[in-house]
Amino acid sequence: MARRRTDWGSLVAAVLFIGLAVAFAVRGSGGWDFNVAWVLPVLAVGLGVAGVARALARSRRSNRHDGEVPGHGSAPR
Numbered sequence: 001m002a003r004r005r006t007d008w009g010s011l012v013a014a015v016l017f018i019g020l021a022v023a024f025a026v027r028g029s030g031g032w033d034f035n036v037a038w039v040l041p042v043l044a045v046g047l048g049v050a051g052v053a054r055a056l057a058r059s060r061r062s063n064r065h066d067g068e069v070p071g072h073g074s075a076p077r
Contacts, residue, residue: 005061009054016046
């Protein structure tokens with residue numbers, strides 16, 4: 001079976017949207033009162049974190065393909 005890479009950006013975005021869905025469900029049931037005005041800033045920050053995670057994972061992956069040894073920061077001699 002082929003090994004698959006973790007897509008960290010998608011994982012962070014999915015957790016963010018699931019968290020927002022749970023927050024709205026709990027708010028709708030009357031169990032928790034939160035200000036809806038916080039949704040857009042939280043969404044923007046969460047998607048920004050997802051973008052940064054994806055960019056970092058992609059840059060680490062490209063560095064490994066360029067001949068770098070993971071964890072050492074330079075090409076082997």
